[in-house]
Amino acid sequence: MWFADYTATYLERDVRQILELRDLAAFHRFLRMCAARTGQLVNLSQLAADCGITHNTAKSWLSVLEASFLVFLLPPWHRNLGKRLVKTPKLYFLDVGLAAWLAGQRSEEAIALGPMRGPLFETWVVSETIKTLRNRLLPHELFFYRDAHGREIDLILEVDGAPRLALECKAGETPAGDWFAPLARLAGEIGAGSTAVVFGGNSDQPRESVPAISWRRLPDLLAKAME
Incomplete structure (x- = not known):
């Protein structure tokens, strides 16, 4: 209503x-x-x-x-500033x-079981990241990254011209083994300082290379990245 x-x-x-x-x-x-x-x-x-x-x-x-x-239009990350301005945003x-x-x-069940679950979860992560950083007056720029093969990083937090944090958004409540290696590889290509998978579970799942962070701890993750 x-x-x-x-x-x-x-x-x-x-x-x-x-x-x-x-x-x-x-x-x-x-x-x-x-x-x-x-x-x-x-x-x-x-x-x-x-x-x-x-x-x-x-x-x-x-x-x-x-x-x-x-709405927010998320620009693509590219080392060349000019290309950032002309490439298609999300x-x-x-x-x-x-x-x-x-x-x-119209219901929790429709979201949980329907095709919009992933896009809505990703939308939540991006929108809450924007709100958290702006409310705390933290200097930042946000991007996504897609390479020539269509491989993608959902969200990149850039500070002082350098990619500080690379995030992947996963609505699933249990981490899957194939979530981590692609993100680590792409983050290495762009030189991201740290990486994390934000997922739909209620508690963190430590990993050796890329941690899986509960959606509940997104503000903590952003605060740590900005230190």
Whole structure:
């Protein structure tokens, strides 16, 4: 009920005035399509086509959502600053509850057993990282990394131009053996200072190379990385 009211009063009324919307149904469809794509690369052409709007309209609407702190565009990490600015970012909602509601996830069971479980967990990790670092006024930049073979690091915390922490997000409650080696290898390639897998379990699982950190201890992990 709260998310329905929030969508009606803020997203559909206030944002509608900012954008001078004529087609509210198209905008609501755009919101739901964005939520369904949380944690994915931004493809404005595909997003526009799915919503029946132009590429420029999709770009304008997404810019307003970003300026309203509803979504965050996570840029790709690259040693060349120019390439960071032109490569495709990933889209994340800053309120994972709103993302779940807009994506049609109405219960704990739907999230726990459905295909949105992983993207929503990753969205939570990214959004809570952003909030934690900004609330503590800690200087940082956040990125993701994808190499030429499609291998990826979900989140990189960069401080003073150097990758301080590389994180992988896993919704599973029990660590799997294949979670760790790919992250360690990619983190080594970019020179990350430390690594960790943030997972859905309630207690940490120590490992020799890459630790598995409970989602409950994400603030502690970030604080240690910033020391």
